[in-house]
Amino acid sequence: MTDDPVRLYRTVRLIRRFEERAIELVRSGHIVGGIHPYLGQEGIAAGVCAALRGTDLVTGTHRGHGHVLAKGADPARTMAELCGRETGSNRGRGGSMHAADFSIGVLGANAIVGAAGAILTGAVWARRRRGDDVVGATFFGDGAVNEGMLLEAFNLAALWRVPVLFVCENNGYATTMPVQGAVAGTITGRAEAFGMPAAVVDGQDPERVRDATAAAVARMRAGGGPELVEARTYRFDAHHTFEHSVRLDYRPPQEVAAGRERDPVVIQGDRLPEATRRIVDAEVEATLTAAVEFALAGPHPDPAGALDHLYASGLVARTGGG
């Protein structure tokens, strides 16, 4: 995998630029409802997914574009989804917080903090029971480790030795709540309490994340149980784009400035010859230009189909009219 550094760079760069373009589309009103930018945390999704196979499964969070893109989702269909178009990955039904592509093992971003861990555990367990050699990675934030449902999932996965990598993206805050104000004990300690190996890794360095993941995945494929990785990171931008118009006072400016210094795109970019980086950057720009064009050209879904897919069984719901 000699091109690994390049691929990793391409991924972090793609996510970075995807988010920046998405923020533009929020500003221009093409993305309604705003987004939770992944800016600054790109190294985690990139590093984790670099150590997974195409058939492996992942679930993401409300801050989920990075997870989805790193696992291989089409930026064009993902951007179309954010714009609510029929051509989006979810036919415009999911939006930013629910982007999914089951064909590449992306079981979806999930807007409920702490909810996806148990879902992924069940999915990986089921696939292995059917004989598929898959593992899974589920992303969540430092806030999620206080949700009982996630801690229950730690227990189930550990007990039944389901090879799931629990990836905690510790960006220091749950919205405005600092991690020290919310987490008694430590994050890794919580995993260890369930008998799960747990490691802290520098989430700003995509290669470190990839290596930690690769080691865990190797143990898991060899029959090991679940593990946790706490990736220390920093959110460069707002919790959600609504903060761009409403100032919330919770992170000291010096802290933000310091946090932004260790930039995963720069860290990984510095590992590449300038020329290579330029080529990748150009490729990424082209991809995103095309993605935004594709997104904005896509038709808006027909309101007549507002309840499409409500029931997989074909049940047709009564509508609400008088």
Add this chain to the structure above:
Amino acid sequence: MTDDPVRLYRTVRLIRRFEERAIELVRSGHIVGGIHPYLGQEGIAAGVCAALRGTDLVTGTHRGHGHVLAKGADPARTMAELCGRETGSNRGRGGSMHAADFSIGVLGANAIVGAAGAILTGAVWARRRRGDDVVGATFFGDGAVNEGMLLEAFNLAALWRVPVLFVCENNGYATTMPVQGAVAGTITGRAEAFGMPAAVVDGQDPERVRDATAAAVARMRAGGGPELVEARTYRFDAHHTFEHSVRLDYRPPQEVAAGRERDPVVIQGDRLPEATRRIVDAEVEATLTAAVEFALAGPHPDPAGALDHLYASGLVARTGGG
């Protein structure tokens, strides 16, 4: 406290005989719905409550008579409650799984596994905020440590340093599920993960339990945060009296026989002179004879009052008739 061994013995003996009389009342049809006998686990409630003050708060479980009695509930009114009488502690509205006496700090047994920890945490916090020097103890089983809501309560209590003693009665089974099949890692490890001190104690020895509790309570009163005690014990009888008629096959007979060998009533009784024990036994018998008489003499609640207390605000619910 020179009479402590006697008081402890009286408590375990009282609980033992209360449960045996209650089982008789289940058999005779006076207690409807059966009970979860506390037989074999008496040392825990007795030991914990011996180290608490009258004003301290406790919550119990579905297997809750022992907790309630040890904290000082009137055996007569408790038995009347089990018999569903107007003279019961809850006016016959709660029954075995909800016996409560707020006047002595018993905020109730609770039939939902893992639910009471957060409730007690809030109650203790509120009382201390009002300036009362109280601590709390919340009982739960080995099954409850797999409930997310309890683990969330660990976090809240630890974070906000609420002096609650989390008392895990590890009797080896959650109904029929062995603890090894349900708990990944260890019970004390789970508490430690939240930064809570945790100790294992021999739950069959009331004095050991009392001493461990006293030490924890002293630290808590001195400003310490919550702690956990895992009391190792064995349930001598059925999970619930329904097992007396339906045989469930999950505990090997040898294991049950071995488990019953370490009897808290015998262990504590052996610490007393024979004569003292006889006196206490006679007192307990008299108390329970009177309790059963009181219970059976109590009037059945009038069905016209079936919805009494549904709303504390005085709201009157529409009834269900046509």
Add this chain to the structure above:
Amino acid sequence: MPRLSYRKALTRALADELARDSDVFLLGEDIRVAASNVTAGLLKKFGPERVIDTPLSEQAFTSFATGAALAGLRPVIEFQIPSLLFLVFEQIVNHAHKFPLMTGGQCAVPVTYLVPGSGSRTGWAGQHSDHPYSLFAHVGVTTVVPATPADAYGLLVSAIRCDDPVVVFAPAGALEVRADVDDLAPVPLGRGVVRRAGDDVTVVAVGHLVHDALAVAEELTGEVSVEVFDPRTLYPFDVDGLVDSVSRTGRLVVVDDSNRSCGIAAEIITSVLERVRLAAPPRRVTRPDGAVLPFAPALDRAVQPGRDQLTAAIHLCMKDGS
């Protein structure tokens, strides 16, 4: 024509589906030893990979099932207490139910939630006696409440084969019903049945109350000719079938064991009124608003809809109108 109990019918349905489809598996608490007796014999027949005892982690195992379903399996979860559905409400409603639409049709979530012993089991008091089927009818999760052994079999089979989540309530009051059953066959979801033909009034009865309604109808023979309609599925509701009946009788009484406000009785009445002009105001017999079942048996009974109330409602309905 073998005599079959309702409970045994559930067991047969599980056994047949486990045998027919290797993707079906069971999850639950104490299902290996069959504490509820519904899964009796299944561990032996299908092994521990298909009959899985879980830790007390309802939220995680409910979402684990969602994940397994997303990966192609067909989990059936047994819940020991109806109010456990409150505990996993988020997992069912926010995830299992919403995944197909939110992903734009990329997946299905065929999970069956089986609650044997819903409603009051006399003596189990406030936290164990709920009948929350109307909640699921409101959120739009397919909800069935079989009344007879044949339907218990047939509806459970259909639930398991359904590509959407389905909640199956097996009322405690019906579990001991026995009937001669000619042949066991799937019963279509969403289709009600006239249990007894009559001319004067249509009584819609839910679950175990079908038997009460039939008894009341018999008692009234000669006086009032009562048609008894058993909807079997509460969501989607068989409005066509019921409209057919009410169009003939012109009168409607509903008896149902959930709370009055926003209960299925209100839905049934409103749905009929949208289509049929009645000869007299409709009547409903339900639990009271906000009902909490008190422990004492006479109070518990007083809060459930009774035959006397139904008789009175029928009389009132007959007296009224044109």
Add this chain to the structure above:
Amino acid sequence: MPRLSYRKALTRALADELARDSDVFLLGEDIRVAASNVTAGLLKKFGPERVIDTPLSEQAFTSFATGAALAGLRPVIEFQIPSLLFLVFEQIVNHAHKFPLMTGGQCAVPVTYLVPGSGSRTGWAGQHSDHPYSLFAHVGVTTVVPATPADAYGLLVSAIRCDDPVVVFAPAGALEVRADVDDLAPVPLGRGVVRRAGDDVTVVAVGHLVHDALAVAEELTGEVSVEVFDPRTLYPFDVDGLVDSVSRTGRLVVVDDSNRSCGIAAEIITSVLERVRLAAPPRRVTRPDGAVLPFAPALDRAVQPGRDQLTAAIHLCMKDGS
């Protein structure tokens, strides 16, 4: 006569109650920086002991509030998303609601659950757009949905002073409403109000839809004389007040933003029919059965009840009947 926004009215209610009663305190996520803007300024005024940010542990902090209420305090919890109520449904229904009856009247649980921004906030998609008030009306927890700034103030104040748990839904569609408010005063729970007098038909509208109903009524001036009834509290429902109106108009249309099946519209219609003979079949305009709000704005709107639907329902209702 100062102009007051709905959101500001909520803030004022909280501030006034915090000032009036030292037992009142606030719990929630990001309420110190006032992410939802409802608690703006309160931290500064009342300090961190009265305005408490919680970890993401909804179940524990909801039960923590129950415990604090049992100990005499009056917690107010702010929930960031309506579907978080699914997550704490058990804690509210099985504990907070049931404690008074189950303990035989030993306690009260005065907790207020405040959901600012319920219903659709366009662009927040499937897991953030629920309007689950009918669920609470079913279980019998006092439920209010203020439509105007004055009611937002007055009902929230009354909720906080109520000795029972109360859920306050502040619809996203109403948060920006402004009005001239003469004086701020408590509004009694359980009392509706006629917002606009009319002769031909009574339209019951819930929450933000009151404003739509008023607009439609204006539009129809000269054609149909529409009375608009705002129930304000959904449980307990002001049946007397509504019966009064419908007795005059003889016609009833309900518009409500919850799912159709077992929604409050069905309850309102049934409650009225039990008391009043209508001149025409009642009509309801609601969300569809089982609604999940799709992301794309046009689809999201298509699933919510609209003015056109209401107008059509009124026309149909006027055409029908005697």
